[in-house]
Amino acid sequence: MKVVLPDNSELELADGATGLDAARAIGPKLAEQAVLVRSNGTVQDLRLPLHDGEKVQILSTRDSSDPDALAVLRHSSAHLLAEAVRRLHPGVKVAIGPPIENGFYYDFDFPQPIHEDDLQAIEDEVKREIAEGRVWTREEIAREDARERFAAEDEPYKVELVDSADGAISLYTQGDFTDLCRGPHLQDSKPIKAFKLTGLAGAYWRGDERNKQLTRIYGTAFYSQADLDAYLERLERARHRDHRRLGPQLDLFHWEDVSPGAALWHPKGMTLWNELEDLRRRENARRGYLEVKTPLMWDIELWKRSGHWDKYRDNLFLIEYGDSTYGLKPMNCPGHMLLFASRLRSYRELPLRFAEAAVLHRDEPTGALHGLPRSRQFSQDDAHVFCTPEQIQDEIREMFDYVEFLYDAFGVRELAHAELATRPDNKLGTDEEWDYTEGVLREAVERMGLPYELAEGEGAFYGPKIDLFMDDALGRAWQMGTIQLDGQQPERLGCTYMGPDNREHTPYVIHRALFGSLERFIAILIEHYGGAFPFWLAPVQLRVIAVGESHRPAAAELAARLALYRVDVDESDETVGKRIRNAELEKIPYVVVYGDKESDDALAVRERGGGQDTLSLAELQVRLAALGVP
Numbered sequence: 029m030k031v032v033l034p035d036n037s038e039l040e041l042a043d044g045a046t047g048l049d050a051a052r053a054i055g056p057k058l059a060e061q062a063v064l065v066r067s068n069g070t071v072q073d074l075r076l077p078l079h080d081g082e083k084v085q086i087l088s089t090r091d092s093s094d095p096d097a098l099a100v101l102r103h104s105s106a107h108l109l110a111e112a113v114r115r116l117h118p119g120v121k122v123a124i125g126p127p128i129e130n131g132f133y134y135d136f137d138f139p140q141p142i143h144e145d146d147l148q149a150i151e152d153e154v155k156r157e158i159a160e161g162r163v164w165t166r167e168e169i170a171r172e173d174a175r176e177r178f179a180a181e182d183e184p185y186k187v188e189l190v191d192s193a194d195g196a197i198s199l200y201t202q203g204d205f206t207d208l209c210r211g212p213h214l215q216d217s218k219p220i221k222a223f224k225l226t227g228l229a230g231a232y233w234r235g236d237e238r239n240k241q242l243t244r245i246y247g248t249a250f251y252s253q254a255d256l257d258a259y260l261e262r263l264e265r266a267r268h269r270d271h272r273r274l275g276p277q278l279d280l281f282h283w284e285d286v287s288p289g290a291a292l293w294h295p296k297g298m299t300l301w302n303e304l305e306d307l308r309r310r311e312n313a314r315r316g317y318l319e320v321k322t323p324l325m326w327d328i329e330l331w332k333r334s335g336h337w338d339k340y341r342d343n344l345f346l347i348e349y350g351d352s353t354y355g356l357k358p359m360n361c362p363g364h365m366l367l368f369a370s371r372l373r374s375y376r377e378l379p380l381r382f383a384e385a386a387v388l389h390r391d392e393p394t395g396a397l398h399g400l401p402r403s404r405q406f407s408q409d410d411a412h413v414f415c416t417p418e419q420i421q422d423e424i425r426e427m428f429d430y431v432e433f434l435y436d437a438f439g440v441r442e443l444a445h446a447e448l449a450t451r452p453d454n455k456l457g458t459d460e461e462w463d464y465t466e467g468v469l470r471e472a473v474e475r476m477g478l479p480y481e482l483a484e485g486e487g488a489f490y491g492p493k494i495d496l497f498m499d500d501a502l503g504r505a506w507q508m509g510t511i512q513l514d515g516q517q518p519e520r521l522g523c524t525y526m527g528p529d530n531r532e533h534t535p536y537v538i539h540r541a542l543f544g545s546l547e548r549f550i551a552i553l554i555e556h557y558g559g560a561f562p563f564w565l566a567p568v569q570l571r572v573i574a575v576g577e578s579h580r581p582a583a584a585e586l587a588a589r590l591a592l593y594r595v596d597v598d599e600s601d602e603t604v605g606k607r608i609r610n611a612e613l614e615k616i617p618y619v620v621v622y623g624d625k626e627s628d629d630a631l632a633v634r635e636r637g638g639g640q641d642t643l644s645l646a647e648l649q650v651r652l653a654a655l656g657v658p
């Protein structure tokens with residue numbers, strides 16, 4: 029048989045040859061370094077047979093930053109971890125241990141709880157295993173045999189996994205540890221040049237909080253020590269920017285256990301929030317959006333009519349009242365549709381753009397909550413544009429113009445990428461209609477020059493959509509804005525307009541949020557700026573430090589003359605040096621120290637991260653005025 033290599037050359041192999049056989053046929057060095065076979069985007073263990081005509085790529089230790097090559101290294105490292113834990117903690121039960129982004133974990137059921145300071149001994153034991161060397165062997169066995177084997181070893185989680193596994197049952201063994209596992213795995217432990225355990229957490233068996241809580245040990249592994257060092261350094265830098273740390277530290281917001289997934293916004297946080305809100309309102313007004321307000325709580329009858337009950341039921345917070353059940357709104361669409369349908373509309377009113385940044389609630393499992401980006405309560409800069417099919421193109425173009433404006437206002441364009449979800453199999457409408465709507469979205473995203481990927485077949489059945497993503501400080505992508513065409517919900521909720529032909533038509537609706545969740549956007553901003561907000565966003569823009577008690581009136585006078593800005597006066601008794609450092613920690617853009625030598629003609633002005641200047645009040649005012657709102 030033949031397989032096709034990445035350079036399109038063909039490789040002759042004996043029937044039934046494996047990936048490792050192919051590597052050997054290419055060269056002994058590759059055979060030694062090979063870690064994985066990739067074929068048409070799927071990965072396969074080196075030990076498994078290839079198929080005639082298959083296009084194959086053999087990944088080796090040289091592909092040290094390839095995500096698939098890293099995943100197989102980390103998955104194998106997880107097995108080493110399980111082997112070590114079983115040796116050090118007799119009686120422990122093993123659950124599952126997959127690779128994840130940036131590392132791996134393994135879940136254990138320990139007879140005695142373990143703590144962070146137990147991790148070092150485990151890490152040392154894994155390193156000992158690596159130094160000693162481990163080889164992985166793979167076997168396939170009958171389900172009943174696997175069941176018996178794990179029952180005999182008193183591994184109840186594995187028995188459960190055997191029972192629920194579909195397809196062939198395979199086992200991987202290294203050292204004295206055999207795991208139920210689909211693979212793929214490394215040939216041996218030689219490629220694992222760097223291994224580190226990174227943390228400990230609780231995790232429910234199968235992610236279900238009705239199940240027993242297990243102990244999850246996180247770790248990571250790399251093909252070189254330099255890669256691990258670079259990763260840890262990146263992690264450390266990201267930790268300093270983490271919004272969950274900076275938010276409370278900068279006095280912006282905090283969380284309370286009695287309302288999980290909902291932040292308490294402090295005055296400084298609200299200043300930031302309101303700057304975004306002001307920008308949203310101003311731009312919406314300029315771009316022809318009309319602000320509306322619709323109820324937070326709706327009888328579930330509405331959610332049934334809108335179709336959300338089928339899809340979002342699990343995410344709805346429900347409230348029993350009288351004979352009815354109400355749901356807190358997870359999105360604004362149905363309310364806006366009812367508003368549109370509240371009277372007969374004419375085509376002359378279209379496009380009609382309703383905007384609302386109401387508080388929304390979505391029930392997220394406790395384990396999935398993550399600071400501001402994944403919370404249970406949030407607000408979107410939501411809007412619904414009702415339009416005719418002919419108006420779609422201009423509306424979409426205008427929305428992208430708006431996105432561009434926003435991203436440039438915050439300087440976050442380089443963090444963003446997009447995904448265009450195209451027609452699914454169960455699509456409504458003709459291919460010509462889809463060609464048109466997909467084409468409009470594609471043209472708009474290309475014109476903006478945003479990198480984008482196609483998510484083929486992942487559009488909703490009623491229309492294609494564009495999702496906008498941004499990376500946080502750790503490089504995790506979060507979905508931010510969305511622009512979605514909908515020819516379905518308006519009909520379900522009775523939206524019609526009278527056309528020029530004097531007949532009723534159903535409008536198209538474009539759902540769009542451009543910031544996306546304001547909470548999520550603020551989290552991205554905090555991490556992007558590392559808390560050092562640009563002047564127009566900074567909760568305190570300028571601080572006047574009165575050197576001594578006698579300077580307080582003059583300092584207050586100066587603050588009053590700069591009242592156009594958010595200015596405060598530091599009248600504390602601490603040393604001037606300490607107070608300047610405090611202002612630096614609070615990341616305040618400008619500090620004016622007011623002492624004996626200062627007057628309106630000569631102010632000592634310190635710029636954040638920069639030097640010191642002596643400016644007159646008039647010069648300072650000119651400089652601040654140039655830093656206005658985008």
Ligand SMILES: [Zn+2]
Binds near residue numbers: 208209
């Ligand atoms: Zn495994």
Ligand SMILES: [Zn+2]
Binds near residue numbers: 360361539540
């Ligand atoms: Zn909507």
